[in-house]
Amino acid sequence: MTTTAEAPTTIHRLTAADRCDACGAQAYIAATVGDSELLYCAHHGRKFEEKLRAVATEWHDETDRLVEAK
């Protein structure tokens, strides 16, 4: 019996030191655009998600941590 086939889970790599580029709140979303990484809080991540996803090569979402914290 093995459980090696684990479902991919979000790796939580953002910390309290990572701040939203728009408002300075703690960042929960990171979008890689070109050579730079943009950080956003849950609010601004959602707000810019549609536009960002169109250009981002990577989308990192840790907003599930907010749900867990409730």
Ligand SMILES: [Zn+2]
């Ligand atoms: Zn923000």
